[in-house]
Amino acid sequence: MARRIGILTPIGIRNLKEPGVYSDGGGLYLQIGPTGAKSWLFRFMRQGKARAMGLGPLHTIGLAEARQAALACRKELLNGQDPIEQRKAARNKSVSAQPTFAACSQYYIAAHEHGWKTPNIELSGLIRSTPMWDRCSATSRSTWSMWAL
Known part of the structure; x- marks a missing residue:
């Protein structure tokens, strides 16, 4: 017997209130939490392990969009790829494109040091020679750590 896909209907989804996981077929599930929040899950098996990937909340992702996702x-699974790992790789690409704090500070110093009153202060050399700033991204540092020099 063939598996059914597209079991849930928009009216049926609206009427579901009980917390639990409801199948739409093809690995797509509607999850209803104890607070009544509804979200979409894609569940699959990869190398003998059950995996679940969140696709988004029902108020943002409709039934048709969830089916497309x-x-x-x-x-992706048919091509031998893990959808969760693909999403992580896409997120890491966007994070690695962000400039580091060292790059931002060097750009700022080069743009503003001509207007400083005391040009004999080697602040630019201090920051450029500190290897700690090269390893950290600008988003991972709090403001106070900049003044801890």
């Missing part, structure tokens, strides 16, 4: 995930 689940279809894309199934296609």
Whole structure:
């Protein structure tokens, strides 16, 4: 017997109130939490382990969009790729494109040091020679750590 896909309907989803996980077929599930929040999950098996990937809340992702996302995930699985790892790799690419604090500070110093009153202060050399700033991204530092020099 073939598996059914597209079991849930918009009216049926609206009427569901009980916390639990409801299948739409093809690995797509509607999860209702204890507070009544509804969200979409894509569940699959990878190397003998059950995996679940959140696709988004129901108020943002509709039924048709969730089905399209689940279809894309199934296609990735057919190509031998893990959809969760693909999403992590895409997120890491966007984070690695951010400039480091060292790059930002060097740009700022080069742009503003001509207007400083005391040019004999080697602040630019101090920051440029500190290897700690090269390893950290600008978003991972709090403001106070900049003044801890």
